[in-house]
Amino acid sequence: VTPIPREQTLDNSLALLKEGYQFIPNRCQSYGADIFETRLLGEKVICMSGEEAAELFYDKEKFTRKGAAPKRIQKTLFGENAIQGMDGKAHEHRKQLFMKLMTEERLQRLSEITTEEWRRKFPAWQKAEKVVLFQEAKEVLCRAACRWAGVPLEESEVKERADDFWDMVDAFGAVGPRHWQGRKARKRGEAWIKKVIHQVRDGELKADKNTALFAMAFHRDLNGEHLDSEMASIELINVLRPLVAITNFIAFSVLALHEHPQYRNQLQEADDDFFEMFSQEVRRYYPFGPFLGARVRRGFIWNDIKFEKGRLVLLDIYGTNHDPRLWKEPDKFYPERFGDWNGGLFDLIPQGGGEYYKNHRCPGEWATLRVMKASLDFLTKEITYQVPDQVLSYSMVRMPSVPESGMVLNEIQKFEEAK
Template identity: 50%
Template sequence: MQNHMKTERRKEMEVKERIAYDKGLDNTLKLLEEGYLFIKNRMDLYQCNMFETHIMGEKVICISGEEACKIFYDEELFQRKGAMPKRIQKTLFGVNAIQGMDNNAHIQRKLFFMSFMTEAHQKKLAELFEKEMKDSVNKWINKNEIILSHEAKNIICKVACFWTGVPLKESDIESRADDFYSMVDGLGGVGSRYWKGKAARNRTEEWIRGIIEEVRQGKLLVEDDSALNLMAFHTEPDGNQLELQMAAKELINVIRPIVAISTYITFTALAMYEHPECKEELMLGNNNYIEMFVQEVRRYYPFTPFLGARVHKDFSWNQYEFKKGMLVMLDVYGMNHDSQIWNYPDEFRPERFKEQKDRTFSFIPQGGGDPKKGHRCPGEGITIEIMKASLDFLVNKVDFEVPEQDLSYSISRIPTLPKSGFIMKNIRKKF
């Protein structure tokens, strides 16, 4: 018996030697200070792909790498229910919405989302966006300068609402766009940023709830295949109609991520400016190179910092015992800059995407796994198509100057943007 206990104790000590432990009783403040680099800094320091830390008073296991990603998206081992802090649900996703669902309930809701995010829907949305950008140029040429992040946010909000069938007055575009973006900005915010995001969520849910109610009552007629109509009359697997408040949350979960693409549009413009050597190839209108450039923007620049899930059942991986209920965080930003996955990860090289390969678990700027069944963002295709449209527009449809400005962005701020928002002046159209 004693020999058995000694053997088990020795095994435990060996495991501890292989697992890095973050210093400090709680590292919440360090996470807020380091932002996107919180996990990667420690992976680099400890030369590991997994470490244990404490955040908001709870033990958290941080993991990184392609194999870690495969484990993280194994539905038998991990669940999303209970993983997301309420403060994030109250700003970004909505309480108890699709992002916190698991198993068959999640699959059914996800398939419903995917039904109006087909390739045809993606193309239509991108075309609407490009048309609106062209229309906006007529206003821009009469201005001394514009801030792209601001303009893109308003344009894409208008387009997203039109595409989903949500009526939006011209006079309300800016305020609604600000609210959608504030939900995203509240993700890593404390104090005023958080409360602003929470208030924006409450206002938007009330607005969308009223619209859905009007559709259900027949007071507002919309296209049968619009996301608004489909959400208004969606029935759950049990045959009951989706509860009104939840229908509002989920419709917001269609529009809000589209508005958030304005961040990627701004970083696309920054990438163009910082890498003028790519412009000649982009001007040829080569769709393959345009997509390669867009994918490199998604890899190189910060968007999603990390993702969380809870252990669904006890299991062992890398000689570490994962216990049911443990909170685990997957390092998204770190994987996008991991030298084991990418050659020269800190250099902007669109050509790295020339090689067609399976990147399901190695390139995860909007989540990994199967988008139809798992927790990968169902709107990833929409993101790519809109980014391609914005890139082609900025390169081939307009000329502009980039004045001196502060284009730096804080890697400690989640989410982040170039500080100036990317100012463009002396805009001239080429079409």
């Protein structure tokens, strides 16, 4: 057995907070290895990066998700005891619940609803001196997500609900106030959605059969029982929250368009293929999810390295998406690279890797691409805008990273009128 590069520090939690998305890539680089051992939050952790590591990470014989996500993440981002921490047959059964929402027809509907909700925003934008795209997108996507999922949403509550969904996501790398904000948001969100689940089950609210609301309210687990209303609400939020979180990819898309204006012109003339390539590059290039965690199910040896039972293992998302062995000039924003991408299961992993039905790979990946493409279509083909002076940076340390200014836009006009 080969010794794995091992950090000699007592605990590296602080370095993780200081280095953010670069924590794993920095160390892989200095060790000249794609795997090393460190200590985080008082326990030994193996960190690994790259395609081969991703393939290993998704081997269900070797890894379990049980006990992998800290409680603080479950109390903000995921919800407690939900799909993210399940294994085996129970996980596969729960996963189907999400996958069956992703039919072509339903995805098409999501795309249409997204476009309609952007269009509804336009009249107010035209009159506004400026808009903060991040805030606008959150509300657009919150309306779209609730409509698509069949969840009633009053106009007066849109902002608070949208902010709550984002705050659950925003808490993931946070200590202190941002973490507590995320907990508050989750409590409020779960109480709201739980009530809606009760209303549907009691027949007070009618849910269309095709919606996520119906699916979660009436899903039966392997034991033949409905989910309790708490779990049904958590799993419904597992659809709504990430749909709202696509906001971040949209804000980064607008940043990319600003920094590479040639793509704006290209998209104005483009068909679906180029929209897809552009969206894939946004998901690859910009930092969002930093890494994933799992625990060793049974001890094993891989590439001469010993993985002990129970060990926490982190897979580097950001570093894999920027791995020079996989991506030519990884730090260049270059959508054309997806022209001949082979669709590998373990190289482009902004939303996890492996197979949808058997692994934990994000079931919302197609939905994410549809929402991004519909949003980009609106932002490039239906309107024009200016990007006034503002701070156009984003942090590589704050997790999740967001464009710091929220992307302020002004002089918004209809595309045809501007021509």
